[in-house]
Amino acid sequence: MTATKGVSVNRRRFMVGAAGYTFAIAAGIPEFLSARTASAAAGARQTVMNAWVTLSTDGTVFIMSPATEMGQGSLTALPVILADEMDADWSRVQVVPAPPDDKLYGNPRFANAMYTAGSATVTGYFTPMRQFGAQVRYVLVENAARHWNVPMAEVSTEPGVAIHLKSGRRLAYGEIAAFVRVPDKAPEVALEPLESARFRLIGTDIGRIDVPGKVNGSAQYSIDVQVPGMIYGAILRQPVEGAVPDEIGDTAARKIEGVIGIVPLDYGVGVLADSPWAAFKGKNALETTWNRKARGWSYSSSGAFEAFARVANDPVRKGIEWDAKGDVHAALKRAARVVEREYRADYAYHAQMEPLNSVAAVSPAGDAVEIWCGTQSQTTAVAAVAKALNIPESKVTFNGMLMGGGFGRRGNRDVEFIVDSVLMSKAARRPVKVIWTREDDVRNGRFRPLYVNRLRAGLDQSGSIIAWHHRVVCDRVLAFMDPVRYAVSKGRDNIAMRGTEIPTYDIGERLAEGLQEDTGMRTAPLRAIGVGQNAFANEVFMDEIAEQLGVDPVEFRLRNLKNAPRARRVVEEAARMANWGTQRNGRGLGFAYLDYSGTQLAGVAEVSVDRT
Amino acid sequence: MGKITVPLNVNGTRRVVTAEDDTPLLWVLRENLKLTGTRFGCGVGQCGACTVHLDGRPTQSCLYAIRDLAGRSVTTIEGLSADSTHPLQKAWLAEQVPQCGYCQSGQIMRAAGLLKENPRPTRDQIVEYMSPNLCRCGTYVRIVRAIQRAAREA
Numbered sequence: 001m002t003a004t005k006g007v008s009v010n011r012r013r014f015m016v017g018a019a020g021y022t023f024a025i026a027a028g029i030p031e032f033l034s035a036r037t038a039s040a041a042a043g044a045r046q047t048v049m050n051a052w053v054t055l056s057t058d059g060t061v062f063i064m065s066p067a068t069e070m071g072q073g074s075l076t077a078l079p080v081i082l083a084d085e086m087d088a089d090w091s092r093v094q095v096v097p098a099p100p101d102d103k104l105y106g107n108p109r110f111a112n113a114m115y116t117a118g119s120a121t122v123t124g125y126f127t128p129m130r131q132f133g134a135q136v137r138y139v140l141v142e143n144a145a146r147h148w149n150v151p152m153a154e155v156s157t158e159p160g161v162a163i164h165l166k167s168g169r170r171l172a173y174g175e176i177a178a179f180v181r182v183p184d185k186a187p188e189v190a191l192e193p194l195e196s197a198r199f200r201l202i203g204t205d206i207g208r209i210d211v212p213g214k215v216n217g218s219a220q221y222s223i224d225v226q227v228p229g230m231i232y233g234a235i236l237r238q239p240v241e242g243a244v245p246d247e248i249g250d251t252a253a254r255k256i257e258g259v260i261g262i263v264p265l266d267y268g269v270g271v272l273a274d275s276p277w278a279a280f281k282g283k284n285a286l287e288t289t290w291n292r293k294a295r296g297w298s299y300s301s302s303g304a305f306e307a308f309a310r311v312a313n314d315p316v317r318k319g320i321e322w323d324a325k326g327d328v329h330a331a332l333k334r335a336a337r338v339v340e341r342e343y344r345a346d347y348a349y350h351a352q353m354e355p356l357n358s359v360a361a362v363s364p365a366g367d368a369v370e371i372w373c374g375t376q377s378q379t380t381a382v383a384a385v386a387k388a389l390n391i392p393e394s395k396v397t398f399n400g401m402l403m404g405g406g407f408g409r410r411g412n413r414d415v416e417f418i419v420d421s422v423l424m425s426k427a428a429r430r431p432v433k434v435i436w437t438r439e440d441d442v443r444n445g446r447f448r449p450l451y452v453n454r455l456r457a458g459l460d461q462s463g464s465i466i467a468w469h470h471r472v473v474c475d476r477v478l479a480f481m482d483p484v485r486y487a488v489s490k491g492r493d494n495i496a497m498r499g500t501e502i503p504t505y506d507i508g509e510r511l512a513e514g515l516q517e518d519t520g521m522r523t524a525p526l527r528a529i530g531v532g533q534n535a536f537a538n539e540v541f542m543d544e545i546a547e548q549l550g551v552d553p554v555e556f557r558l559r560n561l562k563n564a565p566r567a568r569r570v571v572e573e574a575a576r577m578a579n580w581g582t583q584r585n586g587r588g589l590g591f592a593y594l595d596y597s598g599t600q601l602a603g604v605a606e607v608s609v610d611r612t
Numbered sequence: 613m614g615k616i617t618v619p620l621n622v623n624g625t626r627r628v629v630t631a632e633d634d635t636p637l638l639w640v641l642r643e644n645l646k647l648t649g650t651r652f653g654c655g656v657g658q659c660g661a662c663t664v665h666l667d668g669r670p671t672q673s674c675l676y677a678i679r680d681l682a683g684r685s686v687t688t689i690e691g692l693s694a695d696s697t698h699p700l701q702k703a704w705l706a707e708q709v710p711q712c713g714y715c716q717s718g719q720i721m722r723a724a725g726l727l728k729e730n731p732r733p734t735r736d737q738i739v740e741y742m743s744p745n746l747c748r749c750g751t752y753v754r755i756v757r758a759i760q761r762a763a764r765e766a
Contacts, residue, residue, distance in 0.1 A: 071711030071749050207708060214713030215704040216696045217649015217689035221714060224648035232643075257614060258632060275643060277635045280655075353653050353661055353714040353748045404651070404714030405748050438654040 047177050049139060050186065051104045052082060052132045054096075059160065059174030061088045064098040066105035066125065067116045068376050069210050070352075070406035074121040076208045078129055081122070084201040085133030085191070086140075088173070089160030095209050100378040100398050115377040115412045117525070119597060127191070134189040142187075143180045144171050159200060210402060222401040223435060225359045225372040231260060233424040233434040234279035236286050237268040237444045240296030241480075241522050245269055249287030256282045263427040267416075270424050276435050283437075295520030304450055304519065305344055308473040311515050312342065312454035319471055319513025320490070322497040326509035331467035335458025339545050342454050343537040347447035348526055354404020355441040356414075360385075360421035361431035368395040369422060374403035377412035384415035388422050408525035409446065413481045416444075446524035449475035449496060453537035458509075463549045465560060468510040470500050472534060476516035477523040491516070495523075499531030502538060504564035504595045531596060539592040553591050554580055567593065567600045574602035618682045622647070623691025633679040638662045640678050641688060649689040649717045653746070660745030663718035664688050670725030672744075689717035692724060700724055703762035711749035719745050723759050732763055 044058035054062040063082055067074035079095045082088075098105040098114070106112030109124030137157060144162035145152040148169060156163050162171045191197070213219035238244070248269050250262045258278025263270035271282035311317055332338060359372040369389060375381040378400055386393040403410055421434040436444065451474040458467030477495035479486045486493075493516045500512035526532065546556035554575045561567045571593050575581075578589060587608045594601045616633045619626060622645060629644045636655070641647045641664070653661030655674045662673040665687040673686075692698045696705070700723050710716045719742070726733055726741045733741065738759050747755070 071713060073711075207705070210713065211705060211708055211710055212696065214710035214716050215701045215720060216692075217647075217717045219713050220648075221651075223652065224642075226646055226648075275631065275635065275639060276652075277632060277639050351748055353651075353659065353712065353746070355652065403712060405712045407748070435652070438656070 044174075045178070047180055047182065049136045049180075049182060050132055052098075052129075053086065053136045055136075055173060055177040055180070057174050057177045059089070059092050059172055061086075061093045061160075061173065062096050063088075063093055064105065065095050066098040066107070066114055066378075067121050068097075068374075068378070068400055068403065068406075070116075070374070070376070070403035070410070072116075072121075072406075073208050074116060075210060076206065077122050078125050080201050080206055081126060081129040082133035082136075084199050085130045086137045087157040087159055087200070088133075090201055090206065092160055092174075097400050100382045100393075100396075102379055106379070110412075113377060113379040113412065115379060116406075117376050117408070117411055118529075130191050131189070134191055135186050138187045138189045139180070139182060140173055140176050143176050146181075147171065147176070147179065219402055221354055221404050222359055222372045222374045223354055223357045223404070223433075225399075225401065225433065227359060227361055227372075227431040227433075230359070230361075230431040230433055231428060232273050232276045232279045233263075233421065233428075233432045234271045234273070234276070234283040235265070235268050235420050235424075235434060235436070235440070236271075236283050236288060237440065238294070239290060239443070240294045240299075241520060242294035242296070243267075243290040243292075246289040246291050249289075252287065253282040253285040256285055258282075261428065262286075263424055265423060270420070270427070270434075272424060272428050272432065276433075279435070280437055295518075297520075299519055299521065301347065301450055304517075305452065308450065308452035308517065309342060309344075309454075311517070312452050312471050312473045317515060319515040320492055321511065322472075322492060322514050323501040323512040324510065325507075328467050328469045328509045328511040331509035332456060332458040332469060335467055336461045337459045338456055339459065339541075339548055340454075340456045341541055341544055342452060343533075343540060344453075345448075345451040345533045345536070347445075347450050347521075348532070349442060349445050349447060350405070350407045350409035350524070350526055352403070352405025352407055352409055355436045355438055356409070356417035357433065357435040358418045358421035359431065359433045360418075360425040362389065362422060362425040362429070364429055366426055367391055368397075369425070370397040370399070371418060371422065372399040372401055373418045373421075374401045374406075374410055375414070375418065376403070376406050376408075376410045380412040380415055381418055384419055385422050388419045389426065407527050408529070411481065411525060414446065414524070444522075446481070446522040448526035448532065449477055449521070449523045451533045451537075453534065455537060455541045457541065457545055459545070459549075463551070465505070465507050465545065466509065468502065468505075468507045470510075470512040470534075470538070471515060472497060472500060472512065472530075473515045473517065474533075475519045475521050475523045477525065477529075479516075479518070480521075480523050481525065495525050495529045497534070498529045499534030499538070499594075502595070504567045504600075505560045506562050506564075507560065528596065531594070535592070535594045535596075539594070542593075543591075552581075557591070557593050561593075564595075564600075567595065570600040570602045574604055578604035578606070580604065616679055618678050620681060621683070621685040623687055629678065631678050634677045636674045637664070637666075637676045637678060637681060637686065638673040641673060641686070647688050647690050651714055651717055653715065653718075658746075659715070659718075660722060661715045661718045663721045663745065665721060665725065668728070670722045687721075689721055692720065698724065699762040699766040700727070700758065703758040703765065706761060707754045707758040709751050709754040709758050711751055715745065715747045716751075719747065719751075719755055723755070723762070726759065727763060727766070731766065733759070735760070 041058035044056045046056045052064045063079040065078045069075035107124040109120040141155045145155045258274045259282040260272040273279035362369045382396045425432040454471040456469040478493045497514045546553045590605045617630045651661040653659035657672045657675045664673045
């Protein structure tokens with residue numbers, strides 16, 4: 001691999017890299033890294049190349065990964081990108097979860113917060129990771145050239161080795177580490193444009209680093225953490241958001257063997273015990289009454305379906321425009337025929353396999369804390385913990401653990417289960433592991449909202465869709481899960497509305513509008529956020545229009561994807577793989593297509609109906 | 613009610629534990645014995661994440677109170693092999709089965725029970741036998757593939 005002229009890199013990111021060289025962790029091996037580098041060979045020395053790479057004289061390459069891991073693989077994917085550009089030997093790479101430091105490790109896609117979500121990790125970090133890898137490679141090549149006293153241009157690399165081809169001399173990266181001089185300023189290295197870049201690692205099948213521990217039980221989720229002197233906590237949480245305990249009846253709970261103490265909280269009641277089992281029993285024995293002021297008390301989801309449907313059908317109620325093209329109302333008026341349908345979806349629970357839990361060890365004086373938790377956002381976890389204890393963020397030691405599923409339930413505002421452990425540890429003056437039971441996890445869920453989707457399509461004489469009007473009525477999500485972003489959103493609820501856009505379908509006039517209701521319910525993103533329900537409504541509607549017209553559903557989609565060649569190919573290929581058109585005995589096929597952030601997807605389900 | 617002391621054979625070693633008599637085996641393994649590879653998913657025998665072998669048979673460890681287990685033998689994921697070389701573990705790696713991984717100890721322990729009873733299961737037999745164990749990430753297709761591979765290569 002050789003460094004050549006190429007794309008220019010965002011200046012700000014580059015300067016972050018430069019800061020990494022000059023100031024950030026220049027003085028020796030930082031504490032969070034020293035535990036990891038202990039795995040290098042005895043006697044090996046480590047050199048911090050930049051904020052992302054530490055090189056050991058034994059050849060080990062430590063690469064930071066800012067991504068959190070919930071099974072999606074980005075803890076591995078990001079270091080692969082860097083290692084590729086650095087031309088590192090992947091078998092010698094050790095991945096180190098990056099510590100919370102937004103300036104160094106934040107995702108530009110999320111205003112530089114450390115937050116793994118929204119399919120934004122590889123896309124957000126791709127170019128910066130390449131840049132940092134290229135800089136390290138440049139420094140290694142420069143040092144090898146100086147060592148051999150040859151021009152830099154004569155030095156190339158193979159994985160983990162610098163090579164002087166003319167003389168056949170080779171220096172392993174670990175050997176260079178023994179004498180490397182790291183410049184004060186990050187070198188400016190241009191990246192090869194993607195069209196011509198040749199990658200050694202990207203595009204190959206690389207085992208995820210978290211998999212070996214997941215086949216022998218050694219993988220560490222926060223629920224597995226053991227801290228000396230640790231006790232356990234369970235929390236009886238408010239039945240609806242905003243409810244406050246009126247009276248706490250804890251006589252029975254206190255009598256349970258193993259229960260150590262009862263902790264009144266603003267939002268519920270905590271039980272401290274010497275085992276999880278005793279904590280759960282204590283929680284179940286609490287008799288608590290709640291004030292009835294919170295909005296959610298009077299709410300019923302079955303009533304909400306009817307109420308939402310009325311809103312969807314009320315022409316006076318204008319929604320907030322989410323996605324629009326042309327004048328849909330005029331187009332519907334001139335349509336030869338209008339098809340109209342309603343689709344409903346109930347609240348959806350994340351059901352991540354690991355119930356929410358967290359471990360905290362608050363210092364006896366309450367002025368510092370160490371936490372162990374599974375979170376998609378290091379940034380908001382640390383901020384919430386600091387706020388709960390009213391201490392600076394620098395006093396929070398954060399340990400990000402593997403997540404037994406995320407799906408949006410360990411997102412950037414899902415900090416309540418982490419705060420639980422902090423408040424309980426503060427009260428106990430000991431380390432506490434708080435575990436939610438499965439029942440707690442369901443009752444205290446933050447759900448994908450309840451939806452009523454109302455769709456109208458206008459067809460011309462030939463059966464082409466000329467207008468597409470989508471009204472989405474559901475609980476508001478953004479206002480609950482991210483009030484900061486909501487404040488600047490002008491009511492445009494991206495979490496609720498995503499998936500209503502239909503960029504690839506060839507429809508002249510369209511409108512998607514949101515009517516989000518404040519119901520007092522807890523809501524959250526869930527896998528691909530609004531896309532799950534909104535794209536479901538779109539695609540079932542496509543089927544129903546096709547049926548009205550007597551057209552095959554795949555053929556109908558292809559007719560409406562005239563100007564989207566990638567989409568057509570995906571639809572055609574999925575249909576081919578499924579032997580679409582071949583009759584099944586007692587079974588039928590269903591088809592769906594989706595443009596998800598530019599990724600083209602098609603799926604076929606083979607189903608039977610059991611009428612017994 | 614009250615604390616009792618119970619001898620168990622865990623992964624081939626005699627262990628004596630003291631816990632509330634109604635404590636499920638799951639919590640004794642995880643918090644008393646620090647064998648945290650056996651995972652808590654639901655506590656009511658609905659998900660299979662806590663599957664271990666009790667006297668050689670796949671069993672949901674959240675359903676057995678410690679007072680009923682004196683002298684019984686328990687094998688956990690940590691005891692399936694010393695070095696991840698059980699044919700199922702090798703197959704799990706080769707097929708890169710886990711995503712979040714949280715259910716996988718239970719999946720592997722259940723699959724080990726299957727292969728012990730039936731070294732050459734058909735696909736339908738695999739699906740049927742594995743049905744008590746849930747995976748929220750949806751790794752089922754790879755689980756079936758890995759069990760078929762282990763049966764083939766064992």
